[in-house]
Each structure stands twice: as structure tokens, then as C-alpha cells.
Amino acid sequence: MALKASELNIGDTYSETVVEDLKRTQIVMYAGASGDYNPVHTDEPFATKVAGYPTVFAHGMLTMGLTGRMLTNYVGDGRLTEFGVRFTSQVFPGDTLQSTATVESLEDGLVNLSVSTTNQNGVEVAKGTAQARVD
């Protein structure tokens, strides 16, 4: 299900709740699948007593992966040509994240999107852009 350029307007938005009440287990799943076993993400004694954080926190790449799921649901499978984010705040267990894509421009079969993921307090945790092929 790809987007049609003729049906898109500048300023259109698409939004999804990409995770609700993030579980520690999902962070563990991400560590296992990605291979990034940095203990700050899954090891509570290490995260708190050694690294000095209030608790474990999600991999930035988990946040980006969740954000990417919203994007692929919007633009269609295999349609992304570019995707980038800055990680602007940490994501902790219990967080609920909302991801939004906004149409910024259209050019020659491509749509340019701004991308933002925010937590339950309205704090932006990832911010970036994406580009996808459209019909």
C-alpha cells in the first residue's frame, strides 16, 4: 500500500502510538535481536550503580525502530529512501511513545517527511526526516 502523490498535501500528518508502557522485556528483546548488549539498557545494577542512571533505558535504535514502524506503515513496504533521527531525550521503561510523520514537500515521485516521536509527557525523544517513493 504505497502513497499516491496526487493524494498528498503539504502538512498532511500520519501518527501512531508505537509503544505503550514500554516493558523492560521489550528492551531485552531489542538487545538480543540487534546484538547491542550494552548493560545500561538491560542490567539494572549496572545502569544505576555504575553508570549513574535512574534505571535502565531503551537503546536509541529501539526508539528509531519503533519510529520506523510508523513510517513503513505510512509509506509502504520497501518505499523508504532515507530515514534519519537525532535522539533528543532518553526513553525509559513505562514510557508511551507517539510517532508522527508530516509531509514537508513532494518532488519527482518522492515525498519528504519530517518525523517526530514524543513521550507521554510531550517530550520529543527522536526528531528527524525521511524520504519515500510515492506513486
Added chain:
Amino acid sequence: MAVDKFSVEASHIMMFARSIGDGNQIYYDKEYAEAAEPGAIIAPPTFVQASAQFDSTYGLRPSMDGIGWMGSGSNPTSAIRREAPKTEEKDSEDGGRSRQSQGGGGLHAEQRYVYHRHPKVGDILTAASRPGESWERVGRRSGKLVFRESITEYRDQNGELVVTATSVGVTTERPVDQK
């Protein structure tokens, strides 16, 4: 990071998709995928990050004997009185973190991908990284910040560029203040 052989496998994609809560059939159902536009099971947009699994010297995975791993065992860190695991200078994506197990350590500041095409099951990718730019600034919540860019090119079995990944790692002076 250098990876000589990153086999893109169906079960790995399925597990990766699950870990990001993505139940899209394109990531596990061969028949569905073959009939869909991509024509094969493809990888989710951030999947190439999992090339770490195929990097034999990756610093953020315990070694087979577990010796030198910084994570907790009977103590909060097994790296007590031992230098952080000695690894050669690595790219910013993991090097900062594996070198600094105390204090703030390194964090992932930014990630960008350019998709020349999307990796699909059966691809055998290679990954080669080179340093990009580096810069510094002073942050309000974590003191002096040092940013380092690393650019990784993923190429397929025919030498064709598949994904270009740019990672920006940041090392902080102290843990990020949560206030």
C-alpha cells in the same frame, strides 16, 4: 566496524521485527512477501544495525568466556579493578561506550540511513566503516560533549551499495541529568 559476512536471514528479521513490535507480514511470511511489491522478505529500516551480531570484535557483547564484561554478576560491574575491555579503537557507534563503563559513558546521538535498496533474505552483506566528522559542544545536562561521526557502507554479494549508515556517537562528561 568491519563485517565480512552479514547473512540476511529470515529468522533474524522475524526476531528483529518482533523486538520493535512490528507484526508486518512482509518481515516473516515468504508467500505474502513474494506476492507483495518488494517480492521477498525484506528487512525493517533499522535492521542493518544488527550487523553487530556478525562483528567478531564487537565490544558490546560479552566474549565467549564472559571475562572482562562490564555488566553485573555478583557485583554491579565485573569490570571493577579492571580496565574497561581493551578493544582496538572502534567507530563511534560502540567504541565510546565500550571504553567508558564508568560515569556517563557514550550515547548514540544520531543515526541516518540512505537506502539504495532494502536488504532482503538471502543477501550476504559486507560492512565497512570510516570515521566522519567530529565536533564538541557544552551541554546543559551532561557537561562537555564530544560527537564523533562514523559512516558505514553496506554492500551486497555483487559489491553493490545497499545501505549507507551514518552514526553519531557522543561521549558525555557525566550521566545525562534527568531534571
